[in-house]
Amino acid sequence: MPARPDFLQTLKQRPLVFDAAMGTSLYERGYFINRPFDEANLIRAETVRQIHETQRAAGAEILETNTFSANRLLLARYGIADAVRDINIAGVHLARAAAGDAAWVAGSVGPTGEGLGVLSEDKLQELRAIFEEQIKILVDNKVDLLVLETFHHTGEMLAALQVARSHFTGPIVAQMSFEEDGHLRDGTAPDRVAHILAHAGADVVGVNCCDGPALVHEIATSMLSAGVPVSAQPNAGRPRRLDQRTLYMATPEYFGVYARRLFKAGVRLVGGCCGTRPEHVAAIAAAARMIGAADASSAPGPGATLDRIPAQVKQVTAMPEVALAERSRFAAKIETIFEHRLARGERTQAPKGREDFAVSVELNPPAGLNPAKALAVGKGLVAAGVDVINVPDGPRAAVRMSNVAFAHLLERENGHETIVHVCCRDRNLVGLQSDILGAHVLGLRNLVVITGDPPKLGDYPKATAVFDLDSVELLKLVRSLNQGIDPAGKLVGEQTRFFLGSGVEPAAVDYDREMRRLEQKVAAGAQVIMTQPVYDRATVQRFLKDTRSLRVPILLGLCPLVSARNADFLHNEVPGMSVPDAIRARMQAAGGGPSGQQEGVRIAREMLDEFASSIVGCYIIPQLGRTNAALEVLSGLGYGQPTA
Numbered sequence: 001m002p003a004r005p006d007f008l009q010t011l012k013q014r015p016l017v018f019d020a021a022m023g024t025s026l027y028e029r030g031y032f033i034n035r036p037f038d039e040a041n042l043i044r045a046e047t048v049r050q051i052h053e054t055q056r057a058a059g060a061e062i063l064e065t066n067t068f069s070a071n072r073l074l075l076a077r078y079g080i081a082d083a084v085r086d087i088n089i090a091g092v093h094l095a096r097a098a099a100g101d102a103a104w105v106a107g108s109v110g111p112t113g114e115g116l117g118v119l120s121e122d123k124l125q126e127l128r129a130i131f132e133e134q135i136k137i138l139v140d141n142k143v144d145l146l147v148l149e150t151f152h153h154t155g156e157m158l159a160a161l162q163v164a165r166s167h168f169t170g171p172i173v174a175q176m177s178f179e180e181d182g183h184l185r186d187g188t189a190p191d192r193v194a195h196i197l198a199h200a201g202a203d204v205v206g207v208n209c210c211d212g213p214a215l216v217h218e219i220a221t222s223m224l225s226a227g228v229p230v231s232a233q234p235n236a237g238r239p240r241r242l243d244q245r246t247l248y249m250a251t252p253e254y255f256g257v258y259a260r261r262l263f264k265a266g267v268r269l270v271g272g273c274c275g276t277r278p279e280h281v282a283a284i285a286a287a288a289r290m291i292g293a294a295d296a297s298s299a300p301g302p303g304a305t306l307d308r309i310p311a312q313v314k315q316v317t318a319m320p321e322v323a324l325a326e327r328s329r330f331a332a333k334i335e336t337i338f339e340h341r342l343a344r345g346e347r348t349q350a351p352k353g354r355e356d357f358a359v360s361v362e363l364n365p366p367a368g369l370n371p372a373k374a375l376a377v378g379k380g381l382v383a384a385g386v387d388v389i390n391v392p393d394g395p396r397a398a399v400r401m402s403n404v405a406f407a408h409l410l411e412r413e414n415g416h417e418t419i420v421h422v423c424c425r426d427r428n429l430v431g432l433q434s435d436i437l438g439a440h441v442l443g444l445r446n447l448v449v450i451t452g453d454p455p456k457l458g459d460y461p462k463a464t465a466v467f468d469l470d471s472v473e474l475l476k477l478v479r480s481l482n483q484g485i486d487p488a489g490k491l492v493g494e495q496t497r498f499f500l501g502s503g504v505e506p507a508a509v510d511y512d513r514e515m516r517r518l519e520q521k522v523a524a525g526a527q528v529i530m531t532q533p534v535y536d537r538a539t540v541q542r543f544l545k546d547t548r549s550l551r552v553p554i555l556l557g558l559c560p561l562v563s564a565r566n567a568d569f570l571h572n573e574v575p576g577m578s579v580p581d582a583i584r585a586r587m588q589a590a591g592g593g594p595s596g597q598q599e600g601v602r603i604a605r606e607m608l609d610e611f612a613s614s615i616v617g618c619y620i621i622p623q624l625g626r627t628n629a630a631l632e633v634l635s636g637l638g639y640g641q642p643t644a
Contacts, residue, residue: 404444
């Protein structure tokens with residue numbers, strides 16, 4: 001069988017998925033807590049192996065050995081100190097049997113519980129000897145990496161790390177457990193901890209246990225400053241007692257939301273600790289696929305990327321793509337404006353009116369069966385001069401009418417173009433292709449390819465997120481269809497003529513990663529980029545400067561605020577959105593109701609006036625169905641009166 005790829009090299013290419021809690025699964029299978037969980041390697045070996053296999057099947061790419069407390073000191077409490085060697089050897093072999101060559105095996109080493117306070121040299125020597133015995137057994141039995149986890153005191157962690165580095169040349173992950181205030185028990189902050197562990201030789205630093213995803217997200221992101229990969233393995237929330245049972249309340253869907261936030265912030269490894277199950281692993285794996293974890297087909301991991309589809313693309317001759325001007329009126333206008341911008345140089349004149357600026361306004365498909373009201377709103381936008389109506393695909397993971405069906409109705413009723421979102425969340429590779437081909441047959445020519453919001457955000461949090469592809473892979477797929485080739489590399493005799501857009505978050509926490517992803521999207525076929533709404537001028541200036549070399553048209557996202565509460569929600573709860581303090585202060589001063597809405601329009605108009613000469617157009621997302629606000633923002637460019 002092929003050898004496993006290098007762990008640290010793979011980590012540079014994409015984020016990885018840890019497994020979930022072994023103890024939780026053993027307890028659920030009737031393993032009594034009057035014996036150490038590690039002893040199950042000897043007395044319930046088949047159960048341990050099955051748990052590993054279940055977690056691997058759920059998407060775990062790193063299986064931790066069931067050896068967290070398998071050191072002489074802790075096993076002595078149960079009278080089995082002499083079983084240290086047998087338990088650790090069995091732990092490695094059981095994990096390896098489940099992992100094969102499809103996942104990495106991590107030797108799990110936990111604290112002794114004796115690391116409190118100031119440690120004398122004699123005490124440190126005692127702890128080092130205990131760690132050395134266990135670590136040498138794990139290393140001798142060929143673990144792929146070591147995970148030192150759930151340490152509460154830096155002194156004990158450094159002792160274990162020193163021993164591990166002296167006996168192991170492979171990757172070492174060092175994870176601490178923090179208090180509710182986000183610091184260690186001695187008051188040390190996470191960023192300081194990260195620098196200490198990295199300096200001591202840890203290849204990866206991180207946080208595990210301690211609390212649920214929200215606090216772990218806060219801690220892990222602050223550890224990124226150390227300049228080494230960061231890992232995060234939260235509990236399934238805080239435990240709750242109910243009828244003498246201890247329950248962990250964080251759902252897998254909630255876990256998936258925070259896994260996505262962690263990955264997008266730059267954290268490279270995410271898994272689960274106390275209370276987590278294979279379902280949590282599956283949610284993390286889906287988030288990893290969403291972010292692009294499956295891009296490197298040479299490394300283990302779930303997902304059906306295009307690279308994994310047997311393809312013969314190189315053996316067929318692609319058809320030349322149809323010129324942009326022949327794809328849609330919107331594509332032709334974007335191309336013309338962009339060429340004029342390039343011809344004028346970096347500093348251009350402000351647009352003189354509609355013909356020199358492209359505008360898209362978002363209109364959600366209706367939630368029910370009757371599209372009449374939404375069609376009337378669309379008709380008003382067309383009458384006001386909007387170039388294209390943007391039709392999202394299940395925004396916020398809410399159930400609405402098919403956006404392809406609604407876009408078709410809009411174009412048929414109003415004779416005007418739409419731009420249809422295609423989301424990777426809800427359909428597998430086959431379903432995505434079917435819907436895309438169907439959209440083309442219906443005459444829809446403009447697509448925005450996005451990854452999509454997790455189901456937890458919507459009304460059906462138990463819905464399964466698919467994410468066979470991410471936005472980059474889906475762009476590649478549609479571009480191939482534009483060349484007359486299907487994903488299996490076969491000529492289909494005809495070609496689509498889609499104009500392709502994609503999104504970007506200029507205010508992303510991991511800005512460098514977001515820019516790398518943008519470069520991948522443009523290389524994969526994106527012909528126009530639509531930004532998330534931005535409220536900070538400096539953020540827009542940096543983004544426009546950094547995208548000049550890409551030579552791709554930009555539509556600036558604008559979302560008129562409606563209240564101070566709305567501004568706070570977007571700033572604190574929506575990934576990729578940042579509302580500066582000064583803007584939130586303005587909204588607070590404006591108050592609620594119409595005055596707050598008008599202030600939100602003024603803020604959006606100021607952003608548009610500032611940058612209209614540097615972009616080809618804007619993409620306006622009205623909130624609460626207030627399309628009037630979109631047209632008020634645009635009134636200075638000659639657009640019609642607000643619709644009713």
